[in-house]
Amino acid sequence: MTPPDRSFAPSANVAQLKESATIAVSQRAKALRAEGRRIIDLGAGEPDFETPEPIRRAAKHALDHGATRYTATQGTIELRTAIAARATVRRGRGEVISPDEIVVSSGSKQSLFNACFCLFGAGDEVLIPTPSWTSYYEMVALARARPVAVMCNPASGFRVTPALLEAHATPQTRGVMLNSPVNPTGTVYTHAELGAILALARERSWWVLSDEIYLRIAYGGAATSSLDVAESRDRLVVVDGVAKAYAMTGWRIGWTISTVPLARTMTAFQSHTTFNSAAVSQAAALAALTSGDDVDGAVNDMVAKFRERRDAALAILATEPAIQVIPPDGAFYLFVRAPGAGTVSDAGTVFARRLLEDHDVAVVPGSAFRTPDWIRVSYATELSQVEEAIRRIVTAYAAS
Numbered sequence: 001m002t003p004p005d006r007s008f009a010p011s012a013n014v015a016q017l018k019e020s021a022t023i024a025v026s027q028r029a030k031a032l033r034a035e036g037r038r039i040i041d042l043g044a045g046e047p048d049f050e051t052p053e054p055i056r057r058a059a060k061h062a063l064d065h066g067a068t069r070y071t072a073t074q075g076t077i078e079l080r081t082a083i084a085a086r087a088t089v090r091r092g093r094g095e096v097i098s099p100d101e102i103v104v105s106s107g108s109k110q111s112l113f114n115a116c117f118c119l120f121g122a123g124d125e126v127l128i129p130t131p132s133w134t135s136y137y138e139m140v141a142l143a144r145a146r147p148v149a150v151m152c153n154p155a156s157g158f159r160v161t162p163a164l165l166e167a168h169a170t171p172q173t174r175g176v177m178l179n180s181p182v183n184p185t186g187t188v189y190t191h192a193e194l195g196a197i198l199a200l201a202r203e204r205s206w207w208v209l210s211d212e213i214y215l216r217i218a219y220g221g222a223a224t225s226s227l228d229v230a231e232s233r234d235r236l237v238v239v240d241g242v243a244k245a246y247a248m249t250g251w252r253i254g255w256t257i258s259t260v261p262l263a264r265t266m267t268a269f270q271s272h273t274t275f276n277s278a279a280v281s282q283a284a285a286l287a288a289l290t291s292g293d294d295v296d297g298a299v300n301d302m303v304a305k306f307r308e309r310r311d312a313a314l315a316i317l318a319t320e321p322a323i324q325v326i327p328p329d330g331a332f333y334l335f336v337r338a339p340g341a342g343t344v345s346d347a348g349t350v351f352a353r354r355l356l357e358d359h360d361v362a363v364v365p366g367s368a369f370r371t372p373d374w375i376r377v378s379y380a381t382e383l384s385q386v387e388e389a390i391r392r393i394v395t396a397y398a399a400s
């Protein structure tokens with residue numbers, strides 16, 4: 001019997017959509033592991049630590065005390081109050097950030113999507129410093145706006161500058177996506193750099209979506225938030241969450257800090273798509289933000305471990321002088337130039353494939369971030385595994 005034809009024509013909404021390359025790599029690594037291969041997965045953008053115990057304890061308690069039902073779409077008042085209180089302290093200048101300016105979502109990914117969908121539309125252009133996290137381009141396109149890749153210079157750690165943004169701006173430019181520390185490069189913007197970009201955006205009336213999901217994972221002292229430097233929050237959306245800093249990727253809690261009118265629109269939008277994020281996860285996120293020293297100590301320990309792995313990985317990479325790597329000051333990624341870059345087409349994908357098939361190491365090809373000459377190597381994995389995998393990368397590089 002011939003199988004039924006289940007093919008279909010995707011709608012115009014998703015006709016151009018590509019699967020997340022970062023997720024695809026992780027799933028391929030898992031599939032190979034299931035076949036018995038001992039793959040070291042340096043593809044995942046996910047801390048390998050367990051969620052700190054006080055947070056898990058608070059979640060268990062919450063489950064037994066009613067956190068099993070719908071909450072307000074925008075998030076529980078307790079969680080929004082805690083987020084607003086922290087943001088108010090961070091912002092300073094006597095400016096009070098209200099819980100009404102916060103929208104809690106199921107991960108900062110959803111927060112970013114809400115913001116893109118509610119702010120941008122057909123005919124709009126959005127500047128995306130490149131390389132950038134793969135989903136920015138797709139989210140902007142899903143909103144029917146045009147993602148404009150602003151290619152940055154590797155010599156300066158792929159930092160975007162006001163001059164680069166201006167060179168790509170048109171009268172249709174409506175916004176800019178910022179991320180610091182950056183996925184995939186680990187670059188951290190200084191106070192002055194971020195201030196200059198925000199000043200330009202303000203002058204041009206662009207919206208700034210400031211993705212600060214890696215803010216706590218910085219090695220050269222506290223990283224700067226847009227809340228620290230923005231002259232005005234009129235067109236600023238700060239996006240944050242618990243996934244990376246608190247090792248809470250599976251809980252799916254993120255949020256936006258914006259303005260009351262935008263928060264209302266995003267809440268209305270979310271009320272028709274996913275509604276509230278899981279009640280128990282919101283209780284866990286509240287514990288993450290309010291448990292004080294117990295949890296903060298655990299976060300500091302995790303950051304110290306990331307730093308140790310980064311240093312170890314950089315030391316091993318340095319044994320092969322031909323390898324070019326962006327020195328990272330935050331997040332948990334190394335961005336490495338693939339052998340053959342500049343001559344081999346899509347050198348990053350070629351190298352990533354070789355690493356996976358011949359050396360049992362999973363990394364993400366740079367094409368996922370619109371920089372096909374590079375690969376992204378995550379060191380959110382146990383130290384000895386990171387060291388072993390980096391040694392294999394060096395061996396593979398030297399043999400190329």
Ligand code: PLP
Binds near residue numbers: 045106109183252
């Ligand atoms: N923003 C960046 C830059 C990321 O790398 C990720 C996850 O990899 C996210 C946002 C999404 O995080 P969440 O788990 O909060 O949705």
